[in-house]
Amino acid sequence: MKSLKKIFSALLSILRYIFTLIISTLGKFIGRKNDEPPSPMGLPVVGTLFSLIAAGGGEYLHLYIDKRHKQLGKIFKESIGPVDAVFVSDPKLIKTIYSLEGKYPKHFLPEPWVLYNEKYGSKRGLYFMDGEEWRFHRRILNESLLRSDPNAGLEDVHDLVLSKFINDWQKHIGNEFTVDEHGFYKLSISFFVASMMGSTYLDHEEVFQEDIDKLASFIHLIFVESCNLQLLPAKLSAFLNVPAWRRFVDYVKSALDLGKLLTEKMMEKRDENSFLAKLMNEDIPKDDVVRVVVDLILGGSDTTSNTIHWIVYELGRNVEVQNKVAEDPNNRSVVKGVVRETLRLYPAAIFIARSLTDDAIIGGYRVPAKTWLVMSSYTSGRSQEYFPNPDEFWPERWLRDDSKASGYTGVLDAGASTPYGMGLRSCIGRRMSEALMNLFVSKIIANFHLVSTCETDIILRLVPVPKTPVRLLLTARN
Ligand code: HEM
Numbered sequence: 001m002k003s004l005k006k007i008f009s010a011l012l013s014i015l016r017y018i019f020t021l022i023i024s025t026l027g028k029f030i031g032r033k034n035d036e037p038p039s040p041m042g043l044p045v046v047g048t049l050f051s052l053i054a055a056g057g058g059e060y061l062h063l064y065i066d067k068r069h070k071q072l073g074k075i076f077k078e079s080i081g082p083v084d085a086v087f088v089s090d091p092k093l094i095k096t097i098y099s100l101e102g103k104y105p106k107h108f109l110p111e112p113w114v115l116y117n118e119k120y121g122s123k124r125g126l127y128f129m130d131g132e133e134w135r136f137h138r139r140i141l142n143e144s145l146l147r148s149d150p151n152a153g154l155e156d157v158h159d160l161v162l163s164k165f166i167n168d169w170q171k172h173i174g175n176e177f178t179v180d181e182h183g184f185y186k187l188s189i190s191f192f193v194a195s196m197m198g199s200t201y202l203d204h205e206e207v208f209q210e211d212i213d214k215l216a217s218f219i220h221l222i223f224v225e226s227c228n229l230q231l232l233p234a235k236l237s238a239f240l241n242v243p244a245w246r247r248f249v250d251y252v253k254s255a256l257d258l259g260k261l262l263t264e265k266m267m268e269k270r271d272e273n274s275f276l277a278k279l280m281n282e283d284i285p286k287d288d289v290v291r292v293v294v295d296l297i298l299g300g301s302d303t304t305s306n307t308i309h310w311i312v313y314e315l316g317r318n319v320e321v322q323n324k325v326a327e328d329p330n331n332r333s334v335v336k337g338v339v340r341e342t343l344r345l346y347p348a349a350i351f352i353a354r355s356l357t358d359d360a361i362i363g364g365y366r367v368p369a370k371t372w373l374v375m376s377s378y379t380s381g382r383s384q385e386y387f388p389n390p391d392e393f394w395p396e397r398w399l400r401d402d403s404k405a406s407g408y409t410g411v412l413d414a415g416a417s418t419p420y421g422m423g424l425r426s427c428i429g430r431r432m433s434e435a436l437m438n439l440f441v442s443k444i445i446a447n448f449h450l451v452s453t454c455e456t457d458i459i460l461r462l463v464p465v466p467k468t469p470v471r472l473l474l475t476a477r478n
Pocket of ligand 1: 420
């Protein structure tokens with residue numbers, strides 16, 4: 001009886017899905033108006049899905065959308081399968097969207113995650129919250145993670161985390177090797193755990209290593225399976241119980257369970273001046289502190305470790321940049337430039353989306369409420385109009401220059417590269433991730449000389465990742 005009910009409910013979801021597809025597509029064909037953004041020709045029901053498939057599929061969505069911007073302009077509307085979206089690459093229009101996002105900005109959530117949370121009754125952290133619940137937690141986190149510096153006074157703790165990574169890489173000196181993503185995940189998680197629990201991490205570092213190592217594997221595996229699940233609607237994958245869905249569920253469960261255990265240990269051993277101690281002193285039930293912290297760790301890992309991957313790749317291709325950093329590894333301006341330039345070329349959030357509660361006029365076009373407005377960070381970040389020689393890795397373009405309208409040496413409009421987003425829902429982990437990446441650049445260059453021994457390109461797997469493994473030749477720097 002139970003399984004009949006399950007089949008019936010899954011069939012209903014599929015029918016609902018097909019019905020929505022048909023209605024949304026018919027709507028498009030019957031009611032197109034002149035004041036809507038330009039849009040490419042699409043087929044009934046599937047829209048332009050086949051064009052995307054012909055262009056290589058979801059892994060090349062950034063290039064596909066980039067080409068559309070070149071054809072149709074800085075704002076256009078496209079229906080890819082069931083999703084109707086307006087894509088925007090103009091920094092002024094991007095600002096307009098943020099200015100209209102309202103008190104409770106609504107962003108896009110990956111479908112498999114939403115389904116997992118629904119099916120297993122999983123209550124999650126900030127990224128998944130909405131309305132008053134989101135605003136309450138966001139205000140508290142804003143205070144300790146953005147307004148005050150979550151890295152202050154943690155130099156020794158951070159040095160310890162980085163030195164472990166550097167020691168690990170010493171074994172590669174003199175060899176050509178394939179960069180190990182797991183190492184970046186471990187580095188990122190260790191850094192966030194240490195930053196959140198404070199200086200007591202120095203005494204308990206060993207206790208956490210095994211959990212961090214396992215968690216790094218689970219988070220990485222979730223990431224891989226989420227990408228595999230992009231091929232089918234998540235509800236269908238769950239109904240068919242395809243292997244990728246089963247693995248996704250297993251890894252998410254394991255990561256959330258282990259994340260909870262780890263967070264409880266962190267809470268027990270926290271420093272009294274730490275971020276965690278502050279959070280525990282707020283009027284928040286313990287379970288909610290745990291889910292917020294677990295999701296900070298999960299949310300920060302893919303984004304930061306993949307950005308570090310690109311940092312290494314670009315440094316390895318740009319010896320003169322390495323030499324500039326090596327002249328003074330503590331020169332924050334050049335180091336920060338390396339990080340900013342990497343995020344311009346490889347923005348972890350390659351598309352950022354908002355759905356507005358009211359109809360809006362964007363760039364002179366009418367955009368109905370609830371339409372997905374998608375900001376194309378890849379396109380705006382690589383546009384000649386905003387960045388001279390846009391494909392060049394040129395960290396010094398980000399050096400301050402007050403004589404320039406943008407305030408930077410080689411940037412025409414800094415608003416065209418906002419990798420952490422803007423507005424009320426911008427990245428809460430920005431200061432933590434910047435601290436890690438800046439320190440990473442200084443330490444890696446102080447210790448090694450890097451050469452990337454093969455070229456690669458971006459493919460999109462939720463975040464931009466290298467299409468082929470990054471290989472490096474490492475020598476010691478004296
Ligand atoms: C290279 C590193 C990172 C990049 C490029 C990045 C980018 C972003 C962007 C663009 C958003 C806004 C999404 C939206 O508006 O829909 C965001 C949100 C968020 N980020 Fe990050 N992020 C990074 C690292 C981190 C880290 C280290 C953490 C945690 C320690 C973190 C936690 C979050 C959370 C919880 C949100 C949701 C905020 C909310 O809904 O209010 N991120 N991130």
